[in-house]
Amino acid sequence: MKNTKQQLVLDQIDKKLVLFQSLQIVVVPLKGWVHTVRTALKMSLRQLGNRMHFSAQNIKQIEEREANGTISINSLREVANALDMQLVYGFVSKHESLEQMIEKRARELATEIVMRTHNTMTLEDQQNSKERIEKAIVQKTNEIKSEMPKYLWD
The missing domain is CATH 1.10.260 (434 Repressor (Amino-terminal Domain))
Structure with missing residues (x-):
């Protein structure tokens, strides 16, 4: 967490x-x-x-x-x-913050997880609405962000 x-x-x-x-x-x-x-x-x-x-x-x-x-x-x-100078070394983020980077990756993972479940349910003729899928993605994203599991960057 x-x-x-x-x-x-x-x-x-x-x-x-x-x-x-x-x-x-x-x-x-x-x-x-x-x-x-x-x-x-x-x-x-x-x-x-x-x-x-x-x-x-x-x-x-x-x-x-x-x-x-x-x-x-x-x-x-x-x-x-x-050269009588100083080397400056650092990273320039492609995101506004590390938090935003985590958010993006968490959403990618959440989407994968939710869509796997959705595909299984569709095969069983139990598919969910787009709104329900989006809600599940948001919930899973928040859960992943909160827990920061080891698989986040796999």
């Missing part, structure tokens, strides 16, 4: 995630941030390499790994430090 502690955790994380909401519209440069910032500063591969104690070829590989999405967070953090 979702208790006050769980609700508090959700609320606290939502407050942190909302700070990233405006970043949804940020477009990552085609060649990546490392290349973009480095060239904007008119810093050569060799110069950044010297700051990191790497060769120019290593920096080129870092830029390529960032551009194709295979770079590690630690590597990005090291580059940021060498």
